[in-house]
Amino acid sequence: MIALLTFSQSGYAVWLPSAPIADDTEKADESAALTEWLTQAGLDEILAVMLDEQVRKATTSSPTAIARLSDTYLRLIRVALDEDRVANLRVRIEKFLSRDRVPDQFKLQIALGRADYRMALRGIERLRQGQANNDDKARTSASLLHSLESLDQLFDQLKKRIEEMRVLAAGVDEQQRITFAAEIDDDSDLLIEAKFLRAWCRYWLLWIDRPLSTAKQNPASPWLRQASELVAAWSDLLETGKSLSEPSDCSIDLLSEQYYAQSILGMALTKALLSDLAVADGWFALLKQSGVWEGLSDSSDWYLQALVDTGSYDRARTFLAKSSETLNCSSVVGAAVRAVEESSNNPNAIEF
16 A cells, blocks of 8 residues: 555644555554554654544544554653643543543543643752742642642542442452453552552642741641641552551562652651651661662652751751762752752851
8 A cells, every 4th residue: 555644634744545445454454554663663643643533533433443542642641741742642632531432541541640740840840949939839839739630530530440340340250350350450550650649749739838947837737737648648558557657667578669669758758848857767768778769779869858848957968968979969959049048047058
C-alpha cells in the first residue's frame, strides 16, 4: 500500500491510504503494520491523531484501535514536559475516556494525575529556591488542589471497583476467580499509586501554608489536624499495620522500592513540619541504610531544607559545614534565600 502524508483538522500530520482497500483483513493488517511502524519510529503524536480519527469514525466499536490509542496516550502523557502540553493531552484524553469504552481507563487517569503533579513540582522547586512570588505560590497551590481533587475521585472509583470485583469473584468458578484476582491486583497497584500521589499533594499544600517557625501553633488549627492526618496516610503507605508508625516498624527490604523510600521521606518531612525534629531524624536515618532506592541514596538536600523549614538555622549551619561536598549548590542557595526571607529578624538566619 502507498501511503500519503496529509493533515487532519487538528493540525497534525496523519498517514492515509492512497486507495481504498477492498479486503477488511488486509486493511486491518496494514493498519496494524502502520501502527507498529509509527510506534517504533517514536511518532506517537501522529499515531494518536490517526488512531483517534479511526476510533471516532468507526461505525462499530473497535477494541483493538481503542487499546492502541490508550497505550499511545499513556506514552505521550508520561513524557509531557510542559504545562501547555499536559493541558492539551488532558483535553484529548478526557474526551477519549468519555467517548469510548477504554479497558485501562484508570491507568490513563493515574498518568494524568502524575503529570499534573510533575507540573506542580516545578512551582514547588521555585518556591524552595526562593525564586517565586505570591502569584507563583497561588498558582502552585491551585494546581496541587486540582490534582488532589482528581486523585480523590480516582481513589474512590478504584476502591469501589475493587470491592465490586471481590464480590463478583466470590460467585464464579476457579478460572474466573483467577482472572478477577489479576484485575484486583492491577487495580490495587493503581490504588497505592493514587494514595501515594495524594499524600505528596497534601504534603506540599501543607508546606506552602506552613506557619512561621517562630509562630506558636494552635493545637486546634486545621493545618495541624491535616498534618496529623498526613502522618497516618504515610503510615498506611508504609504498610506497618499501625496508624502512627515508628521507623523501626518499616521494612528494610522495601527500601529499594521508589514509592516506599519516598514515603519514608514524606514521613520525615512531615514530622519536620510538625517541629518533631528528633523524630524526623529517625526517619531520615532510614534513608541512610544500604540498598535504599537510588533516587534517595543521598537525602542531604532534603534534610537541609527540613532544617530551614523549622527555623533550625544553627543546626543547618553545622550540617552545611559537614556536608558541603555532597549538597547541591542550588539547594544550599535556595535554603539560604528562604532563611533570610522567612526570618529576616533572626541573626542566625542571616548568618546561615
